[in-house]
Amino acid sequence: MNNRRNWLKQVSLGAVGLGFCQFEAFANTSTENDIFPDVEKSPILLRSNENPYGPSPLARAAMQKSINTSNRYGWDLSDELISLIAKKNNVSNNNILLGAGSTEILDLVLQYTALQKGNFVLAETTFNYWTFPSDKLGIKKITVPLTSDKKHDLAGMLKAIDTDTKMVYICNPNNPTGTICEREQLVSFVKEASKKAIVFVDEAYLDFTKEESLSNLVLENKNLIITKTFSKMYGLAGARIGYAVATASTIEEISALKSSPNLSISVVSAVAAITSLKDEKFIEQVHSSNEEVKKYTIEQLTKLNLTCIPSHANFVYFSLDNYKKDYFKQLENHNIQGTKIYEENGKWTRITIGTMKEMQQFIEAIK
Template identity: 90%
Template sequence: MNNRRDWLKKVSLGAVGLGFCHFETFANTPSEKYIFPDLEQSPILLRSNENPYGPSPLAREAMQKSINNSNRYGWNLSGELISLIAKKNNVSDRNILLGAGSTEILDLVLQYTALQKGNFVLAETTFDYWTFPSKKLGLKKITVPLTADKKHDLSAMFKAIDADTKMVYICNPNNPTGTICDRDQLVSFIKEASKKAIVFVDEAYLDFTKEESLSNLVIENKNLIVTKTFSKMYGLAGARIGYAVAASSTIDELSALKSAPNLSVSLVSIAAAIASLKDEKFIKEVHSLNENVKKYTIEQLTKLNLTCIPSHSNFVYFSLDNYKKDFFKQLENHNIQGTKIYEENGKWTRITIGTMKEMQQFIEAIK
């Protein structure tokens, strides 16, 4: 496996002379305050936790400039991106594996887990669309209820681990509830649970918090895998780019399940991700906007006597128990797309935080 990875690395270095422009030029200092383009759509999309402000200006410029090089493979750029990601996560390049969105990483870990038949443990309710193939792969899914305040019950999840458990999945912050695990408790859980099975932590929404990533823990824990994405905070959901952070031996094992590791992401997407990582001002602006609009949304939902769960993400989980109208019909009548009922007991649903204008329209629609 190492020979295969080394060969790809050599090929990537050799590709430098094939006419690719260096993307450092895209990291020009942005203006004092971003003027976001008018990206509002009809219908208003509040269903998939996307960044309503789009990719950063530097990412858009990088994508446009990289199109002319799309006739070439992105080996050299993937190496540059991996190095930037590794630095951001305080690990080495050999601890990183790129994927076409974190969804590909989720699928890959599921396949890796299924190499040895058994079960995997996750919360109920959490992000579980990626688990649908598990039965066909020969894996049994064990679900553990959330606590009353919609948080992961780490104690109960640990008790659910048995001799056949191959993996435990934790989405932190959790989707759809927006809750987050106490870091010290989660670290303690990982330390003990990883002695029995792989612990797979999904940090898709951690950028919306000030919490420290668990990614640097992989250096000393070969049974910890962390997945992250550029889909949410960075506004690259459609570009499909994410990554895994794990021990180098684990990355080798995951890479062995792919025909060409790190090549499932397009050159255009890689260029966007490189530029995005260098555009810290954009991230700060988006974080601030999300917090302000989220605060407004929760205040308005509370005024409508709807119970909200404190959110550590770019969406809000709330109960429709006290709502007298047909919520989803109200959205449909106002050309707004929401999600569904995630928990029948309490009629819990989720709404993505859009722009201030979009959330004002949302509140008006359900009044």
């Protein structure tokens, strides 16, 4: 344990020397096409809300060095990571469950609630890919429309809960809209809704705000589960690291659905997460750059007469109602990958915030 800590410390000191004066030099926009030079130029990826700057310099150095120990299981590293996560969230180690990205946590909670049959409630539109197996699991999905300003209708969701409701899902900030629940209203909602069902709050994008996590509330609320991820702010989407925060008894029950709890992340991924948590300066720079580039993007979209929803994340939700060209064809012609139409009424779509250069190219492409 001491040898590993000394090694991580050496990696940290070495990486700090890289400096942050030219932050965009750390941007990693490469794809597999860089490995195969004969394949046409790599596209600009603005589809999946990935961090274009990460992993951090500390994480990159540590990941490279940790490859040599990938022949061993990462039990000790998982324990170390859990301790750091617990400290960050002001909870105990037994309140944390690691997963291969928050996707695994979402899957596990869906399976956990489906064991009781019934239904679960979520917004329409929100992040819902994890709900696709619900029919096969025998649990019904109930959706509640967003408000006119694309926010969660918490009052409407509360009314939608019935005697068969086993879980309510809140993505905060919401994907794809980028809207956020006012904290006092959300805390009040959790208090009421959790009397009847599990409240599952997805905080994948909360790091892009200055808002306080609800994670400390799990200590006094057995029906609250929080999920977080290293995929977005920390730039580790491909490393697959996420976690749940809940009461010890809930963590134990969810863990029972896995053959090897906390062992679904690799040694390389665990080391990446551990060092990323220590690279506070890099995270501050990611946040600052995201805000700057997001502001530019919204300003430029507004100049094109495209309505934008104020965003609390690393993406922008905007309407193509007033756009006269074929938006997706324009992206294709300029080798840019976006997403889709999420709401036909208003033709709402989402674009990930990349580097300033990438977003300038994006704006030029759709002009």
